[in-house]
Amino acid sequence: MNSARTDDQEFSGTNSNLFALYRTMCRIRSFEERVGELFVRGQSAGSMLHLSIGEESAAAGVCAAMEPKDTFTTHHRGHGIFLARGADPARMMAEIGGKEAGYCHGKGGSMHIADMGLGHLGANAIVGGGIPAVVGAGLSALHKKTGAVSVAFFGDGATGQGVLYESMNMAALWKLPVLFCCINNQYGMGTRIDQATANPVLHERAAAFGLNAQTVDGLDVETVAETAQTMIDDARKGIPGFLVVDCYRFYGHARKDKSPYRDSNEEETGRQKDPIAFARNLLIESKISNDAELNSLDVDISAEMDATIDFTMGQTEPPLTSMFRDVYAPDQPEPEPLQTRLSRVLSRELPANGGH
Amino acid sequence: MTMMTYRDALRQALIDQMKADDNVIIMGEEVGRYGGAYGVTKDLITMFGETRVLDTPISEAGIVGAAIGAAMTGLRPVAELMYVDFIGMTMDQLGNQAAKIRYMFGGQIGVPMVLRTQGGTGRSAGAQHSQSLEGYIMHTPGLRLAMPATVSDAYHLLRQAMAQPDPVVFIEHKGLYTLKQDVDLTREPPAWGEANVLRHGADLVIVTYSRQVHFALEAAPKLAATGIEATVIDLRTLNPLDFETIRPFVEQTGRAMVVTESVLTAGVAAELTARISEECFDFLHEPVIRVAGEDIPISVSPKLEAASVPTPALIEKIARKMFQ
Ligand SMILES: Cc1ncc(C[n+]2csc(CCOP(=O)(O)OP(=O)(O)O)c2C)c(N)n1
Ligand SMILES: [Mg+2]
Numbered sequence: 001m002n003s004a005r006t007d008d009q010e011f012s013g014t015n016s017n018l019f020a021l022y023r024t025m026c027r028i029r030s031f032e033e034r035v036g037e038l039f040v041r042g043q044s045a046g047s048m049l050h051l052s053i054g055e056e057s058a059a060a061g062v063c064a065a066m067e068p069k070d071t072f073t074t075h076h077r078g079h080g081i082f083l084a085r086g087a088d089p090a091r092m093m094a095e096i097g098g099k100e101a102g103y104c105h106g107k108g109g110s111m112h113i114a115d116m117g118l119g120h121l122g123a124n125a126i127v128g129g130g131i132p133a134v135v136g137a138g139l140s141a142l143h144k145k146t147g148a149v150s151v152a153f154f155g156d157g158a159t160g161q162g163v164l165y166e167s168m169n170m171a172a173l174w175k176l177p178v179l180f181c182c183i184n185n186q187y188g189m190g191t192r193i194d195q196a197t198a199n200p201v202l203h204e205r206a207a208a209f210g211l212n213a214q215t216v217d218g219l220d221v222e223t224v225a226e227t228a229q230t231m232i233d234d235a236r237k238g239i240p241g242f243l244v245v246d247c248y249r250f251y252g253h254a255r256k257d258k259s260p261y262r263d264s265n266e267e268e269t270g271r272q273k274d275p276i277a278f279a280r281n282l283l284i285e286s287k288i289s290n291d292a293e294l295n296s297l298d299v300d301i302s303a304e305m306d307a308t309i310d311f312t313m314g315q316t317e318p319p320l321t322s323m324f325r326d327v328y329a330p331d332q333p334e335p336e337p338l339q340t341r342l343s344r345v346l347s348r349e350l351p352a353n354g355g356h
Numbered sequence: 357m358t359m360m361t362y363r364d365a366l367r368q369a370l371i372d373q374m375k376a377d378d379n380v381i382i383m384g385e386e387v388g389r390y391g392g393a394y395g396v397t398k399d400l401i402t403m404f405g406e407t408r409v410l411d412t413p414i415s416e417a418g419i420v421g422a423a424i425g426a427a428m429t430g431l432r433p434v435a436e437l438m439y440v441d442f443i444g445m446t447m448d449q450l451g452n453q454a455a456k457i458r459y460m461f462g463g464q465i466g467v468p469m470v471l472r473t474q475g476g477t478g479r480s481a482g483a484q485h486s487q488s489l490e491g492y493i494m495h496t497p498g499l500r501l502a503m504p505a506t507v508s509d510a511y512h513l514l515r516q517a518m519a520q521p522d523p524v525v526f527i528e529h530k531g532l533y534t535l536k537q538d539v540d541l542t543r544e545p546p547a548w549g550e551a552n553v554l555r556h557g558a559d560l561v562i563v564t565y566s567r568q569v570h571f572a573l574e575a576a577p578k579l580a581a582t583g584i585e586a587t588v589i590d591l592r593t594l595n596p597l598d599f600e601t602i603r604p605f606v607e608q609t610g611r612a613m614v615v616t617e618s619v620l621t622a623g624v625a626a627e628l629t630a631r632i633s634e635e636c637f638d639f640l641h642e643p644v645i646r647v648a649g650e651d652i653p654i655s656v657s658p659k660l661e662a663a664s665v666p667t668p669a670l671i672e673k674i675a676r677k678m679f680q
Contacts, residue, residue: 046480096655109656160413190390196413240426317659335651
């Protein structure tokens, strides 16, 4: 299930944790680049596409520390997290393209993707919207004694939302198996973190609630993974945590944003904080892998991700009849379409079943 | 007359009112350096400074609540809610505070603030960024509600909203920002709360607002070609609701259609239809017909999204059925 752990036998780095994390991060970046391409080709459903390039270590590191039974929610920049959890990139891309074959049959899209099979309780287009659900998942785990942990992934911007503080307080109060994972990419849209809060040391506020609170540098995916492992282990024992992964959003907020609000020097420095380049150097320096092997990994990943676009282009949009499906449970009547109702009203006929 | 976009007209209204009244401040997410998610407040921070144009954290309840307090203590805040879909997060501040302060406190004080926001479909933005939630506001006594359809109203209605004694929720349509029309910025606008009759026809009245005004106006000539002449009324504000402009047209034509992008059930369309049915019952040849958003969330799929809300073709089709 967890792609960070399903290694391809053909690589010598197979038994290395770092290699697996590196591979996950490369797949994420490659996928995100293809999302950009889908948009350019006019095949994405809309332009509200938030790429996680630059923050791959948070997804790879934290997901590697999760167990299959664990659950999680993500924010609007969640492609990488879902992929790190083992999602099928082709079905993800199809969802981003609004196609029937996508994870949510083209109804959710990039910002509302989910897969209960992988414990993904849902991405969210409401900043902070997915956070309190992990409190509930924590309660379920306690009540049903499943031993599952629930992780909320969200951005630094969500620290402006009151619901985060309500959730932190409940998690700490009830000693829930929960991890709050704040991906601090320094920006909420165009607003830099220090323009949005007087205390940008975000984990300090979590400590005030009695949470196990830490910040980790997202440059080094191994540190992220190790820290996440300790904190998730603790959460499983009833010590909920708050982990900030410090990173930098390499590109604009969404696909069309050219970031005019920050200067190019800042961006250049920011992009130095590249967890993939850092891990690659480490793999080579420590002789876990070599250039040839890593290049061939790149080629494989490129091919895999190119195929997601081909797959998506070949898919159909959902049929119009699916519009009324899933508003309510499958055994319930669907909402009556407007035109059906109006035809009835205008011809003064009564519905066959007396209406619902 | 000046040719300008809906977006620029809104911006101009903010600029002119900020120049006219020092007490006007703007606050919201990305309204300053970024210039607003849809560009309405572009460069206002350089024109008026950071004390009058405030970039806020992502704290909708706090933004609206702070605007209320500022309004109660002498400022004229214009708060921006990036998407009307986030109104739920502000609903206590709007519904229990802003809407009721004048009444609960025995008329001692009002809350003269504007909450600018935008809604509607058209960008494949999905279920949480495409809604039309004006019904929540119209259902709350104490809140005024304006929804401009034209460039002229983008300017004049916003300026009027900023001069109201009570809280106004001002909902723009994301599909209209690039609409370009001639506008006379200096003319005396129609009075606040007055509806606008945009087309006269003797057979049918179409009552609508916001983007659906354009859809109705697009359908009208096609209907005319089949011999059905439609009156098209743009309500401009839903609270106050100008029923007296609607009444004579319903009485003359005996047929009324209400068109909204917001969902059918228990919403603005339901209210308008009930009102027309009650007040004009003796004149109606047909039930008042609601053409509204389907009772479903909006999909990200462009195909499903487009089919979820009224289109000019649907308005035309249903109107013709009313005469069969
Ligand atoms: C409640 C709410 N307010 C505002 C927005 C608009 N919005 C979308 S993303 C975003 C910035 C979020 O920043 P952050 O949480 O740091 O996540 P990032 O985009 O950096 O990943 C904003 C303001 C929203 N979607 N939901
Ligand atoms: Mg951020």
